[in-house]
Amino acid sequence: MTAFGNTPRVRVAVLGGGRSAEHEVSLASAVSVRSALDPAVYDVVALTIGRDGLWRDAAGQPLADSAAASLSAALVVLGGCDVVFPALHGPLGEDGTLAALLDLAEIPYVGSGVRAGALAMDKWATKLVAEAVGISVAPGFLVTADNAHEVRFDHPVVVKPVAAGSSHGVSLVTDEADLAPAVAAALRIDDRVLIEDLVAGREVDLAVLRRADGSLVVGPPLEILLEDGRLFDTEQKYDGGARFVIPAPLSAEEHDALVDASLALFAALGCRGVARCDFFLTARGPVLNEVNTMPGMTAQSQVPKMFAHQGLAYPALLDELVRGALAPDAAAEQGRR
Structure with missing residues (x-):
């Protein structure tokens, strides 16, 4: 790979972490992306979003002492970059929320936009x-806390949170006694649960x-x-x-x-x-x-x-x-x- 013509190195912010259950997976993705981007082409800036919502620099230091203030500081850093690589998985990252932020700030980014996310x-x-x-698609239906008690078991199903990743909260149910606990576990992750035929x-x-x-x-x-x-x-x-x-x-x-x-x-x-x-x-x-x-x-x-x-x-x-x-x-x- 070579630099983009005779231009200086491209300044790319790589984001990892996030507030979802996929925090650790996202950290691994971000570390790997940062290490693999060609240093002859890219000037890499590392930013991490903690489980507490604080944005942190490459040394792991919060940019400010509150989520709102650290986000404001992060936007200054991001605004000084040519492009953002959001290696974030799951809600509050992959679900279009980060894309919306970057769209509003008019900062280019890797990956899908708000709608697709x-x-x-x-x-x-x-x-x-x-x-x-x-x-x-597999036949299925939605369940919430309001109607979870109405769900009945008559064949094997897969229970999963509607919006989660890495299979968190997903259960295979082959016995009637396991259905209610599976639904309860999925509802702890999301307020909507999908029950699909196996x-x-x-x-x-x-x-x-x-x-x-x-x-x-x-x-x-x-x-x-x-x-x-x-x-x-x-x-x-x-x-x-x-x-x-x-x-x-x-x-x-x-x-x-x-x-x-x-x-x-x-x-x-x-x-x-x-x-x-x-x-x-x-x-x-x-x-x-x-x-x-x-x-x-x-x-x-x-x-x-x-x-x-x-x-x-x-x-x-x-x-x-x-x-x-x-x-x-x-x-x-x-x-x-």
Whole structure:
């Protein structure tokens, strides 16, 4: 990679942490991104959002002693940067809130805008969008604290918070006695809970990248292999118990169906940068699980591994994302969203 023409190094702020349950995962993503950005091209500024809401500098020192004051100080730092790389996962980051802040401040940033972030974080809204463009989803319904007592068990289901990541609060329920505790656990994370029919199928993920030139590329499919009867839950995601196969062994018909569905979702949600689309591949075709607009971004995360297998190395992937955020059409899109 080379600098952008003869211009000075691009000043990029990399944000990590956040106030969601994915704080530690986000820290790992941010550290990895910062270390992989080419120092010949990029002048990297590290900022972290603590669980307490305070913004902190590279040394871990709060920029001010209250969340509001530290945010104000952070905006000064961000305003001195060319672009922001928000390696934040989950609510109050990936859900469009940070994108809204940066849009208001007119600061370019990597990743999806307000609309796509908010829609994709809301699993119920994502299902509605998917169905509208002809993509199958698992039958399911919403539960809140007001009607949780009305839920009845008559077949295996998956219980999950509507807006959370890394499978926090997700439970597989195969016994009636476990349903109420599962719903209660999910309600501790979000005030809306999604109960879906258990889908029997292979777990296959695809990633869509909008390159700096505006073209779209879909990475090779990744299959997640688990022990029989297990969910790809938080424990499985981070204890090394799951095995990834890249590329997933698929027929041409299966591959094309997954690619078409991923591109359709990327467009319908209005995604930018990179997004990961997670599916169950069933005998009847793909069934959408969820869409992540800021997936894990360490070198060993799923999306970087997919594109590395295709020949796009991790530093080059990050370079594409930053360049894409600085492209003239990207700035116009951010202003509209």
